[in-house]
Amino acid sequence: MNFKIWIGLLLFPLLIQCNSKQSVEVYKFEPLDSISFNSTLIQLGEKLFFDSRLSLDNSISCATCHNPSLAFSDGLLVSRGIHQRSGKRNTPSLWNVKNQDKFMWDGGVKSLELQAIVPLQDTNEMGGLITNLFPKLSDVDFYDSLAHLLYDRNFDPFVLTRALSAFQRNIYQENSEFDDWKLKGIVKDSGMVRGFNLFKDVLNCTQCHGGNTFTNNTLENNGLYAIYMDEGHFNVSLDSLDIGKFKVPSLRNVAVTSPYMHDGSFENLYETILHYEKGGKQHENKSILIESFTLTESERKDLIYFLQSLTDKRFLK
Incomplete structure (x- = not known):
């Protein structure tokens, strides 16, 4: 041997x-x-x-x-x-x-x-x-x-x-407050349910952030900029239709992975939601899924509560 x-x-x-x-x-x-x-x-x-x-x-x-x-x-x-x-x-x-x-x-x-x-x-x-x-x-x-x-x-x-x-x-687990609700019917706060229904049924966020991992694994231009210094997938494909397209991230543990976007341009979830409320910046490649909408302050709180509920329990400490 x-x-x-x-x-x-x-x-x-x-x-x-x-x-x-x-x-x-x-x-x-x-x-x-x-x-x-x-x-x-x-x-x-x-x-x-x-x-x-x-x-x-x-x-x-x-x-x-x-x-x-x-x-x-x-x-x-x-x-x-x-x-x-x-x-x-x-x-x-x-x-x-x-x-x-x-x-x-x-x-x-x-x-x-x-x-x-x-x-x-x-x-x-x-x-x-x-x-x-x-x-x-x-x-x-x-x-x-x-x-x-x-x-x-x-x-x-x-x-x-x-x-x-x-x-x-092996870095994989679905053990959050949201999972307790979906798998066991346990609801800690009704704001989470309202936030998820808003996320899924009203705003249709699940078109990009769907499934158990809350991502469709595609590349999208979400209107972050009118002019992109970092041109995203274009740097790979050299196709002008890919300017500003970046990977759609999973929302699992999103509350503990700030700042957000490919360049960390949003400090918190509130700023990120406001970006989408405004419908993003105008860019020829911006996804047709990005449209402006209006939320009340109470609805924003529910939406943020839902996003926070995707945090794995090991991080709640």
């Missing part, structure tokens, strides 16, 4: 993350069936997600911008990378990404495996070529042992991207 595989199997219960800045965690060995395979891959992805060695200068990790306590967003207008460099766009939440087929605000990446490479190589984010991470990362015994255990190969970009994507697909 390959020596590294043997060591990995023998010491797997005691393997710990090699980043001394983080708490020590002991891993429990499980039989290598399909379930434990996925569990082990997810654990590897989680360790990588929090490892600052993925950045060029070892200063930031994926979790720096995708903070678990903020539903895997960061609360900033735009992301902040190595050397305190400002990114180009607001950091989107990773909540429920397993149900999505477009990534990045412009929808230019089609899989989580490919998406992982983008921030790693962006000079304003993690800062280097993915090839430069190796052998730095493959020399970490924990990573190399699990790579052999899982794929019978050295730790390389293939294993890195598969593990990160596996962890991100």
